[in-house]
Amino acid sequence: MALANGTVDALVATPPYSTQAESLLPNDTVTWSAQSTQFSYLEAICTTSWAAANPDLVVRFLKALVEAQNFNINHPDQAMALIEKQLNVTSSSLASIWGGFQFSVTLTQPLILLMQNEAQWLISNNLTTATQVPNFINYIYVNGLETVNPNYVNVIG
Secondary structure: OHHHHOOOOOOOOOOOHHHHHHHHOOOOOOOOOOOOOOOOOOOOOOOHHHHHHOHHHHHHHHHHHHHHHHHHHHOHHHHHHHHHHHHOOOHHHHHHHHOOOOOOOOEEHHHHHHHHHHHHHHHHOOOOOOOOOOOHHHHOOOHHHHHHOHHHEEOOO
C-alpha cells in the first residue's frame, strides 16, 4: 500500500479500506473523519446522449440497484457475507460500519443542495472559471428512476 511504504503521505478512504490502511500504519499516524456527520453519496454517471439512446439499459441498471438495495435491507447478514468475500475484508470490520450505511436508490433534494453548495464553494475560492452555480437538475436524467419508481425521485426542478 502506497501509504504504508511512504509513496504518499495521506489518503482519504472509506471503510473497510480505511480500517485496512490503519492496520498497516505505524502507531504515530493520525486519522480523522473527512465527512464528519455529513452524508456521503454515490452517483451513477453516464453521458446525456448515452442515457437518451439507452433508456432500457438505464432502467435495467436501476432496477438491479433497487434489487441490491432491498437485498441489503432485508438480508443484511447474507449481504455482508457477499461483500466480505468480494472485498476480502473481515466480518468484524464490515459489521462495525454496516449500520452507518443507508442503502437507498433515490434522487432527493439534499443531494442537489449539496452539489449547489459545493459549486458555490468552488466559485468562492476561485477553483473554477465558472461564475454562477448551475441548475444541476438540467444535468440529471430522472426518467430512468421515475420509470422504476416515481417515489424514488424527490427533487424540485
